[in-house]
Amino acid sequence: MERRTLLQTLAALVALPGLTARSRAETAAPADFPPLTKTDSEWKALLEPARFQILFEEATERPFSSPLNNEKHAGTFVCAACYLPLFESAHKFDSGTGWPSFTQPISGHMDTKRDFKLVLPRTEYHCARCTGHQGHVFNDGPPPRGERWCNNGLALIFVPQGEAPPALRS
Numbered sequence: 001m002e003r004r005t006l007l008q009t010l011a012a013l014v015a016l017p018g019l020t021a022r023s024r025a026e027t028a029a030p031a032d033f034p035p036l037t038k039t040d041s042e043w044k045a046l047l048e049p050a051r052f053q054i055l056f057e058e059a060t061e062r063p064f065s066s067p068l069n070n071e072k073h074a075g076t077f078v079c080a081a082c083y084l085p086l087f088e089s090a091h092k093f094d095s096g097t098g099w100p101s102f103t104q105p106i107s108g109h110m111d112t113k114r115d116f117k118l119v120l121p122r123t124e125y126h127c128a129r130c131t132g133h134q135g136h137v138f139n140d141g142p143p144p145r146g147e148r149w150c151n152n153g154l155a156l157i158f159v160p161q162g163e164a165p166p167a168l169r170s
């Protein structure tokens with residue numbers, strides 16, 4: 001009976017609606033790119049120090065420090081480490097927080113994990129291809145999804161619409 005109760009509890013948890021279920025859908029294994037794995041020293045050789053600290057040491061840039069915070073042109077935001085497209089400008093919004101904010105990432109291009117750095121659990125998210133840290137997702141965003149993907153500007157590169165994005169880093 002105990003086992004059955006546990007299974008019922010697990011089934012109930014899985015059935016819970018909201019961010020958990022959506023994140024699971026977004027983190028489904030994408031078929032269009034294999035993971036890119038590099039050592040810290042390899043990334044350090046490729047990235048300026050401030051970008052490396054955010055992407056691979058989970059640092060957070062100062063609010064209102066990124067020019068991408070005010071970027072309002074149409075285009076795509078790609079991972080500053082591996083160049084995988086992560087956000088479309090259509091999903092960017094002004095959250096007033098001082099960090100570039102989005103209502104959703106490009107499906108399948110972001111993975112999430114729980115983060116206890118500030119005691120209260122937060123949901124950290126990172127590039128699904130290179131695991132580079134991007135930011136945290138919160139449940140106080142605009143409808144219909146109610147999500148706020150709060151991103152470090154230095155972890156992204158903006159590619160204006162009409163311009164060819166950089167080839168994926170290998």
Ligand SMILES: [Zn+2]
Nearest residue numbers: 079082127130
């Ligand atoms: Zn990446």
